[in-house]
Amino acid sequence: MMMTCICLVGLMAAVALSVDVGYIQIQKSRMQNAVDAAALAAGQEITRAIRSAPIGTADPTAYARAQARLVAAHVAQLSGVYVDPNADVTFGQRQYDPNTQTWSTNWNAGVSNCVRVVARRNQEDASAQDGKLKLFFAGVIGTKFATVQTEATAFVSARDLVIVHDFSRSMNFDSFFQAEGATRLVDQQIIDNLQKLWEDLQPTNTGSLTFQPRFAKFTSQTVNSTTATCEFQFDKCVVTCNTAITAVKLTYTNGSTQNFTYTGSTTSRTVTGSRDIRTVDVTVKRTSGSQTVTHSFSDTDANLISLFGLGSYPFPSGSWGEFFTHCRNNTELQSRGHREKFGGLTFANYILAEKSAGSQTPRLGKSRHYPFSSIKIGHSLLCDFLRTLSFDDRIGMVSYDTNHRIEDYQVSYDPAVPFVDIRSKPLTDNYTAVDNLMKFKQANYYSPSTNMGGGLKSAVTLLDGYARSAAVPTILLMTDGNSNVMDSGSSSSLPSGWNWNKLFDYDGDGNADYTTNASQARHVLAQAYNAVQKGYIINTMAVGADADRELLKAIAWMGGGEFISVSGGASTEEMEEQLLSAFQKIASQVPPARLLDN
Numbered sequence: 001m002m003m004t005c006i007c008l009v010g011l012m013a014a015v016a017l018s019v020d021v022g023y024i025q026i027q028k029s030r031m032q033n034a035v036d037a038a039a040l041a042a043g044q045e046i047t048r049a050i051r052s053a054p055i056g057t058a059d060p061t062a063y064a065r066a067q068a069r070l071v072a073a074h075v076a077q078l079s080g081v082y083v084d085p086n087a088d089v090t091f092g093q094r095q096y097d098p099n100t101q102t103w104s105t106n107w108n109a110g111v112s113n114c115v116r117v118v119a120r121r122n123q124e125d126a127s128a129q130d131g132k133l134k135l136f137f138a139g140v141i142g143t144k145f146a147t148v149q150t151e152a153t154a155f156v157s158a159r160d161l162v163i164v165h166d167f168s169r170s171m172n173f174d175s176f177f178q179a180e181g182a183t184r185l186v187d188q189q190i191i192d193n194l195q196k197l198w199e200d201l202q203p204t205n206t207g208s209l210t211f212q213p214r215f216a217k218f219t220s221q222t223v224n225s226t227t228a229t230c231e232f233q234f235d236k237c238v239v240t241c242n243t244a245i246t247a248v249k250l251t252y253t254n255g256s257t258q259n260f261t262y263t264g265s266t267t268s269r270t271v272t273g274s275r276d277i278r279t280v281d282v283t284v285k286r287t288s289g290s291q292t293v294t295h296s297f298s299d300t301d302a303n304l305i306s307l308f309g310l311g312s313y314p315f316p317s318g319s320w321g322e323f324f325t326h327c328r329n330n331t332e333l334q335s336r337g338h339r340e341k342f343g344g345l346t347f348a349n350y351i352l353a354e355k356s357a358g359s360q361t362p363r364l365g366k367s368r369h370y371p372f373s374s375i376k377i378g379h380s381l382l383c384d385f386l387r388t389l390s391f392d393d394r395i396g397m398v399s400y401d402t403n404h405r406i407e408d409y410q411v412s413y414d415p416a417v418p419f420v421d422i423r424s425k426p427l428t429d430n431y432t433a434v435d436n437l438m439k440f441k442q443a444n445y446y447s448p449s450t451n452m453g454g455g456l457k458s459a460v461t462l463l464d465g466y467a468r469s470a471a472v473p474t475i476l477l478m479t480d481g482n483s484n485v486m487d488s489g490s491s492s493s494l495p496s497g498w499n500w501n502k503l504f505d506y507d508g509d510g511n512a513d514y515t516t517n518a519s520q521a522r523h524v525l526a527q528a529y530n531a532v533q534k535g536y537i538i539n540t541m542a543v544g545a546d547a548d549r550e551l552l553k554a555i556a557w558m559g560g561g562e563f564i565s566v567s568g569g570a571s572t573e574e575m576e577e578q579l580l581s582a583f584q585k586i587a588s589q590v591p592p593a594r595l596l597d598n
Contacts, residue, residue, distance in 0.1 A: 027133055028148050031119040034081035035152040036595060039117040042072040042089060043154035043593025046112060065091060065112060072117045081119050082129035088118040094155050094596075095392045096468055103470060105153075113391040114155040114596070121148040153596040158392040159474050160427055160467045162459040163379065166479040167401040168450040169356060170546065171443035173480075174370035174572060176352035177332035183545035187336060189571055191345065193370055198344035200367035201351070205311025206344075213327075213343030216304055220295040225287045230280050230297035234328060234340040236272040237297075241284045245269050246292055251279035276328060308342065317360035318351075326350040358445040365440040366416065371480060371543055371568065372443040374576040378583035383435040385587035394471065395434050396427040396462045400455030402447035402485055406462050407437045416440075427466035452483035453490065453520075456527035456538075463536055472591050473536045477528075477555065480543040483520040492519035495529055503529075503558050514554040521551045528555045537561045539589070541582055544568045544575075562589060 045068040069085035076083040083089065091112035094105045105114050123131045132145035173181045175193040184190070198211050217231040228241040239248060244265045250258045253276045260271055271280075280297045301321040304310075313319050326333075327346045330353065333339055338346055352369060355361050367373075386393045397407040408426035411419055417440045420433045428434065459475045467473045486492075500512035507513060516522060528538055538559025540552035543566045556563035564582045568575040 023135065024133060024146050024148060027121070028150055030079065031081050031121075031148065032150040032152070034076045034079035035083070035117045035119045035150050037079065038072040038076040038083055038119075039115055039152040039154035040593055040595060041075040042068040042115040042117060043156060045071045046115065047156055047590050047593060068115060072115070076117070076119060083117060083119055084130070088120065090116045090118075092116065093390060093392070094158075096158065096471070098468075101469070105155075113158070113389075113590075114153060115593075116151060116153045118149065118151040120150075121146075154593045155596050156391060156593050157591040158394070158468070158471045159591065160394045160396075160463060160471045161386075161474045161476065162396045162398055162427070162462050163382065164398045164400065164455045164459050164475060164477045165375065165379070165438065166450065166452075166455075166481070166543075167399045167441065167443065167445050168479075168481060169401075169444035169448035170450070170481045171372040171375070172352050172356055172369040173544075173546075174568075174575070175368075176349045177330075177336065178353065179332060181544075181546050183568075185571065193368070193572060194345050194348040196368045197348040197352070201348065201361075201363055203314040203347070203363075205314050206347070207309030207311070209308055209310070209343050209347065211344035213338055213341035213346045215341055216299060216307055218297045218303070218307060220297065223293045223295065226284050226293045226295070228282050228284060228295040228297075230282065230295075232277060232280070232297075232299040232340060235275055235277060236270060237277055237280050238268070238270050239280065239282045240268040241282065241295075243267060243287055244285045245282060246285060247281075247283040249281040249283075250277050251281075252276060253278045304342070315351075315355065315361045315363065317357075318355045322354070323347060323350045326354060356442065356444040357447070358442060362414070362442075364442040365445070367442075369443060370572045371575055371579070374572070374579045375478070375543070376438055376441070377576065378579045379438045380435050381580055382583045382587045383431040385584060387431040389587070389590075391590060392429065394427045394429055394466075394468070395431060396459075396466070397434050397437050398455055398458040398462060399441070399446075400451050400458070401444070402449040402451055403487075404451055404454035404458045405446075406458050407434075410437055410440075412440070414440075425466070426462060449485045450479065450481050450483050451485045451487065452477070452479055453486050453523040453527040456524065456531060457487070460527070460531045460534065460536065463531075464534070473534075474561070475531060475536055475538045475559070476541065476586050477538060477552070478541040478543065479547055479552070481546045482548045483524050483551075486520065486523045490523055492522040492526075494522055494526055498529070504554055506557060514550060514557075516551065521548065524551065525555065525558075528558060532559050539586055540564070541566065541586070543579065562586075 046064050069089045072089045073083045073085040090107055092105045092107040092114040093109035094103055094114040096103050120130055121133045125131050126134050126145060133148050135144055135146055174185055175197055177190055195211055215231045215233050217229060220228045226243050231238040244267060245262055248260045248271045250273045258273055278299055281294050283292050283294045285292055301324055304324055305320055310320055327342055328340050333346060351361050356364060386395060399407050406426050408423045409421050418436045420436050422428050422430060422433050463473045500515050501510060504512045504514040531538055538555055539561035540556040541564045542549045542552045549565055553563045566578045566582050
């Protein structure tokens with residue numbers, strides 16, 4: 001009996017161990033599942049808040065934390081597990097250390113891309129929601145309760161984001177009178193934008209030029225008590241004298257002449273010729289007697305410079321003579337009644353139409369011209385958003401036009417343009433540097449055309465060389481037009497095994513919803529396909545009516561990203577508002593939360 005009693009104690013201990021340990025494991029597994037779900041839900045709440053944060057939100061994650069705590073507690077409760085939203089939910093920042101090439105988490109940081117949820121059964125009061133776990137048999141060996149704790153951590157992956165900007169000349173088409181784009185703003189909106197540009201350029205040596213353009217009106221010296229004025233209006237002139245006009249001789253720019261004779265006492269006449277008038281000779285009667293006097297007026301560049309008091313031309317490329325020629329010959333100015341009118345409106349139009357390159361008019365980089373200036377504001381918003389978000393995202397910049405390049409260096413003789421050198425780390429968390437790389441650029445900064453495929457090629461090169469392991473490599477491709485050039489030696493050949501039906505079956509019916517035979521579009525698709533094969537996500541943004549929306553939509557579909565269409569609306573303000581929303585949408589497209597292996 002003594003042996004039986006001794007064995008019975010051992011047997012009871014074994015039963016307690018097997019039953020209670022199994023019970024503890026079941027409860028622990030249930031609690032682990034609950035905190036896993038709770039941590040993911042809290043992480044998703046953070047990303048939801050980031051995506052819905054209003055433009056200009058000071059801290060796009062701070063206002064979501066309280067709700068994320070409640071969501072974590074609620075989801076855990078659905079599994080019958082208690083989580084204290086204040087004590088058991090902790091936020092942190094997970095960052096990459098390039099020296100050790102590892103990730104670490106700073107808990108209780110001011111920003112949050114990581115959330116930890118703890119479920120605990122450790123209170124002495126077993127009846128409490130977080131009370132110790134009451135056991136079945138273990139009391140026979142001296143303990144009736146067990147302490148159990150589980151935790152889970154969810155995090156939002158950092159991104160390596162390359163923004164690919166269109167620097168082509170068409171990015172200034174909303175700010176001058178042009179016939180190249182498929183759609184245009186109404187004239188008054190163009191005029192408003194030209195006035196903004198004139199005010200921003202602040203060109204020196206412009207004499208008496210005002211924004212509102214006017215004809216050149218010359219006044220002659222008094223000759224034998226007679227005076228005369230002549231206003232040149234391209235193929236006609238208005239002459240006014242203090243005595244009767246007897247004859248007017250027009251000399252055209254090709255050297256031909258035309259004569260008009262008059263009788264009577266009329267002292268003001270509008271004389272209509274047949275082409276560009278260069279010289280006007282006005283014959284008038286003297287104030288007494290029958291003799292006449294002739295006044296001569298010449299619409300030469302030198303006389304115009306003298307008339308308006310113009311000094312040396314204010315920018316590196318261009319001339320007053322070319323400006324005068326633009327005013328005389330530009331058909332868009334002619335159709336709006338501004339032919340041969342000189343002023344800030346026509347000067348700003350001349351700059352954008354003929355001298356918009358960075359080497360020609362560098363001051364455009366600090367002046368408003370659209371849609372490029374709106375894109376710059378959106379780019380700055382993106383950098384600010386990423387800086388505030390502090391999810392350890394990296395950003396790089398590529399630009400394309402006729403050519404393409406990684407933007408990582410900026411030096412200027414203008415003290416207002418900051419020096420930037422991120423060549424050693426062009427995919428960077430120095431958001432200010434990347435902001436400054438765009439802030440002082442302009443449409444047609446390097447060259448005028450649109451090499452979209454080249455832009456994608458440079459983006460892939462940047463990610464290939466500098467993307468981090470465990471970060472999400474992402475491209476944002478933006479354009480306002482159609483690709484019209486490609487690198488020398490490039491072709492429109494599609495990769496081996498290309499299958500339109502598999503790549504672009506939007507509705508799942510087995511048939512491609514997008515195909516194209518355009519060589520430029522095919523070249524762009526080939527470059528996008530190369531990026532996708534490397535695991536790179538591609539988002540696309542179409543700005544204005546001229547962009548190839550179908551191509552950009554197809555690229556985003558193939559790239560697993562998002563296509564955003566910015567129509568531009570009816571005004572610059574509407575386009576700017578849409579662009580700001582689009583850039584914020586891209587900035588807030590953080591990856592979905594996922595569990596971190598503990």
